[in-house]
Amino acid sequence: MVSKKIMLDEEEIPKQWYCILPDMPKPMPPLIQTDTKAPGPGIVPLIFPKEIIGQEMSQERWINIPDEVRDVYRLWRPTPLIRASRLEKALKTPAKIYYKYEGVSPSGSHKPNTAVPQAYYNMKEGKERMATETGAGQWGSAFAFGCQTFNIGCTVYMVRISYDQKPYRRVLMESYGATVHASPSKETKAGRDVLAEDSDSSGSLGIAISEAVEDALTNQDTNYGIGSVFNHVLLHQTVVGQEAKKQLELVDDYPDVIYGCIGGGSSFSGLFWPFYYDKVTGKAPKDIRFVATEATACPSITKGEYMYDHGDTARITPLVKMHTLGHNFIPPPIHAGGLRYHGIAPTLSVLNEANMLETAAYNQVEVFDAAKTFIESEAIIPAPEPTHAIKGVIDEALRCKETGEEKTILFLLCGHGYFDMQAYDDYNQGKLLPYDYPEEKVQKAVGKIRELYPWLATLPY
Ligand SMILES: Cc1ncc(COP(=O)(O)O)c(C=O)c1O
Known part of the structure; x- marks a missing residue:
């Protein structure tokens, strides 16, 4: 049997964790800043802890x-x-x-594999709150769980359509201590700008990311956490x-x-x-x-x-x-x-x-x-x-x-x-x-x- x-x-x-960067078939193209039109990290150092940035380029x-x-x-x-x-x-x-x-x-889901270390490194570097976005709600609930584990606050911008379709995901996040806003929200300029154009907007991950990043950029005690795409997330x-x-x-x-x-x-x-x-x-x-x-x-x-x-x-x-x-x-x-x-x-x-x-x-x-x-x-x-x-x-x-x-x-x-x-x-x-x-x-x-x-x-x- x-x-x-x-x-x-x-x-x-x-x-x-295994980092793929040394084994890539060619070097990664750099990030480009639109203000200088040249390679540069842009806002990245302002919203992530040092340890995470090190992993990003390891x-x-x-x-x-x-x-x-x-x-x-x-x-x-x-x-x-x-x-x-x-x-x-x-x-x-x-x-x-x-x-x-x-x-x-x-x-x-798999998402806590990175939510936990992200919350840990931010706690270590003295952050008191984290902001993030969520689409389906899986990442938001993982992140709320991760932040709770290391005793830091968590604000989640949840894409409006999922917020409406999946109320129990919101309840799960709140049960892990997070504050959840439907995105686009009135909490941020990015959200208000979208709502001014379309008050019925069903939202998107791109809009929710803008809101969470703005939250982290405008609040000294807050950093940003991300559920995918970045190298440090994948390696976790x-x-x-x-x-x-x-x-x-x-x-x-x-x-x-x-x-x-x-x-x-x-x-x-x-x-x-x-x-x-x-x-x-x-x-x-x-x-x-x-x-x-x-x-x-x-x-x-x-x-x-x-x-x-x-x-x-x-x-x-x-x-x-x-x-x-x-x-x-x-x-x-x-x-x-x-x-x-x-x-x-x-x-x-x-x-x-x-x-x-x-x-x-x-x-x-x-x-x-x-x-x-x-x-x-x-x-x-x-x-x-x-x-x-x-x-x-x-x-x-x-x-x-x-x-x-x-x-x-x-x-x-x-x-x-x-x-x-x-x-x-x-x-x-x-x-x-x-x-x-x-x-x-x-x-x-x-x-x-x-x-x-x-x-x-x-x-x-
Ligand atoms: C269960 C589940 N699988 C897959 C994904 C897609 O993300 P990724 O490609 O980063 O795994 C998500 C994203 O929220 C998810 O919740």
Whole structure:
């Protein structure tokens, strides 16, 4: 009988995070300041603690995890690796499917892996409060939990559509002691400016980021925390992939392919980076592939342009080179709230340009169909975001059925969907619609960035 759950002991929680920067195929393009039109950190040093900024640019591969952070990780780590044997059987595939399950964390996703160290480093450097944004509410609840752990205040700007659709996420954040504002809010100039143009705005992650950053910039005791995209966030997530590798060793297996969903790219990077390290250092026993999946309604990597853009709508952040749909992107109201960001992690962009990644986009009907198949066999209700990875995995396993290949497939079930019942209700009642974000809209948005900053064309990066 194959074991269903592959577990590790608490001592095996990783002692270091892995930073990919020394192993990138080429150096990362620098941040660009719009005032000087030259490389520079912009507001970054004003809103992050020194330790985090060091990690952001680290050329050290391995970064020690503070004991205080590991001690909090022990609340839910190591997380289980689960062999999806019932799903394999249902699909009649010769492939072996494993998933690393991060839904067992206190707030229900992978996000506390970075929320806890971010809160820790800010507490260490004397900050009394943190501000952040949240889309689906997963990041906000993780961050509220992290801040509570180290006794600092937390203000969350929650994208209006999620605030309305997911009241229980707000209650969870408040239960962890956070103050939650629907974004755009009247609390900040960025929010008031958007409301002046459209008092009914459903909001976007870009707008909520502008609000949280403004809050941190205008309050001395407050810093900013971010749930994805930045290098330090992605590296904190590598506890996931390191554990998964050890767990697979216990059953003498190694993946042929790894799937994950990408909003900003933190959960997927956390899983695949440690295997990427094996690949580039010649340690991988197989020619492993990495597949990033996203929503056709927010196709940052599959349709976005690789260019310099702001991380936020009010253009407070410096320019960062990444795949983008344009900082003014207002996402269609799909249920995978965590995938509705206009950009992606610059590290993923570089790997994509170097053809070291594969990518796929799926619409919300096909991903919920895949979730249904998963639930029928494995029973856990996935968050809407990882259903994109599940769709990719099921397609891959069905291809194996045709070819007879006994591939090992690993994916990240990065969160549970028990706060996403509205999404499942809409799906069960046949109310979900497929949506493809149009290419013309991307080109229009990208054209506007080029008009705004014509000098971008002369940059050597
Ligand atoms: C459960 C879940 N998965 C995935 C994501 C996407 O973010 P990332 O690509 O950084 O993992 C989110 C974002 O909020 C999320 O809540």
